[in-house]
Amino acid sequence: MNSIVRSTVRCLRSRTWYYGAVQSNAVLNSGWARLMCSSAVQKNLEEMVKRDKVVVFMKGTPAQPMCGFSNAVVQILRMHGVGIYAAYNVLEDQDLRQGIKTFSNWPTIPQVFFNGEFVGGCDILLQMHQSGDLVEELQKLGIRSALLDREKEA
Amino acid sequence: MLSSALRCLRPSCFSLAFSRQLLHHQPHMEHSGSRPVETTIRTKLTQALEPEHLEVLNESHMHAVPPGSESHFRVLVVSPQFESLSLLQRHRLVNEALKEELSTCVHALAIQAKTPQQWSSNPSLAKSPPCLGGSKHDNTMAEKLKAGQD
Numbered sequence: 407m408n409s410i411v412r413s414t415v416r417c418l419r420s421r422t423w424y425y426g427a428v429q430s431n432a433v434l435n436s437g438w439a440r441l442m443c444s445s446a447v448q449k450n451l452e453e454m455v456k457r458d459k460v461v462v463f464m465k466g467t468p469a470q471p472m473c474g475f476s477n478a479v480v481q482i483l484r485m486h487g488v489g490i491y492a493a494y495n496v497l498e499d500q501d502l503r504q505g506i507k508t509f510s511n512w513p514t515i516p517q518v519f520f521n522g523e524f525v526g527g528c529d530i531l532l533q534m535h536q537s538g539d540l541v542e543e544l545q546k547l548g549i550r551s552a553l554l555d556r557e558k559e560a
Numbered sequence: 561m562l563s564s565a566l567r568c569l570r571p572s573c574f575s576l577a578f579s580r581q582l583l584h585h586q587p588h589m590e591h592s593g594s595r596p597v598e599t600t601i602r603t604k605l606t607q608a609l610e611p612e613h614l615e616v617l618n619e620s621h622m623h624a625v626p627p628g629s630e631s632h633f634r635v636l637v638v639s640p641q642f643e644s645l646s647l648l649q650r651h652r653l654v655n656e657a658l659k660e661e662l663s664t665c666v667h668a669l670a671i672q673a674k675t676p677q678q679w680s681s682n683p684s685l686a687k688s689p690p691c692l693g694g695s696k697h698d699n700t701m702a703e704k705l706k707a708g709q710d
Contacts, residue, residue: 465694474689475668497694513655513662514669529671530647532686 447505455509456522459547460491463506464516468493475528476516482535486544487552520547597630597665601658605637608657612676613638615685619670623691629705634670634688638679647673664707 455461460483466472468480483491496503496515503515510517510524518525520543525531534540541551595618602616615636620629635654642650650673655662662669670688 466692472692473694474691475670476694477692478689500700511652513659524648526648526651528689529686530651533647 444505444508447501448509451505451509454492454494455519455524458490458492459521459549460488461519461522462491462493462516463496463502464493465495465497467495472497473515475514478528479516479518479531482531482540485535485553486540486549487555488544488549595630597661598633601633601635601661601666604657604661605635605654609637609639609641609653611637611639613679617685619668619688622688623668624693625667625701625705631666631701631704632668633666634672634686636672636674636685638674638676640676642673642675665704667701667704 462468462476462479462483464471464473464476464479466476471477471480480493494502494506496506506515506517507513512524512527514527516528518527518531525534525543531540534543541553544551598616598618602614605611605614605616613636615634617634618630618632619634620632621627623629623632625631637654641653645653651671654671654673655669658666658669670686672686674682
């Protein structure tokens, strides 16, 4: 209950809203404050990427991705059982879209952050998944990959 | 049956859906007049990374853009310069080489960056996921497509 109150307060303060707690476990932030200057955007992004363990900047939403590469990231996270993460839809705001590219010095979307650190895009996440590195990286975040349990069952 | 379904969820099965084996290599045919962006990408990656093997694929036809577009690419770069570099560092090198294109006409760039040893042990080209029509809803696409034609 307390975490819900804290989240709501944070929503009202930062003018973002959380969506989809009922429809999906992924937490979606939107309603990006539009009047920020670029340095304020960068500062805000710094806070945003650190606010949650797993943060994804994508096209569309986890429930309805609007790009195949963004969808691949969503599917990989889902496969590993990462049910709670912050997902920001860059199609909703061009300032956010450009801001995150400048922030991470990375030209494309999607972008994935673990504990505030930029991991990469879809290609890197896919390769991490294929190599087994993703299971390890999630472990460092305190997230147990669902694939470990499936291997046990098999 | 359940156990075989669960096996399909393992990384090896997932990777099969996203890769195909290269059966043979074909030399790239130069058509710089009709494919200027592809040619530029090939030239810049060759100069920057001195690859032992390079593939540049225009995947624009897989996306919601007009026929003949040069907006979505997949590159496979095999270079000894990638030795001891992390995936992120390798991809940043590729991004840096194509900085100008990525800030103008190239909307999407899928990257595979391998060392020669990695390539010889697994010579497979990954496959891009199906488009979900994002470019249709992207009002910056018109500018990017025009930049590619200029």
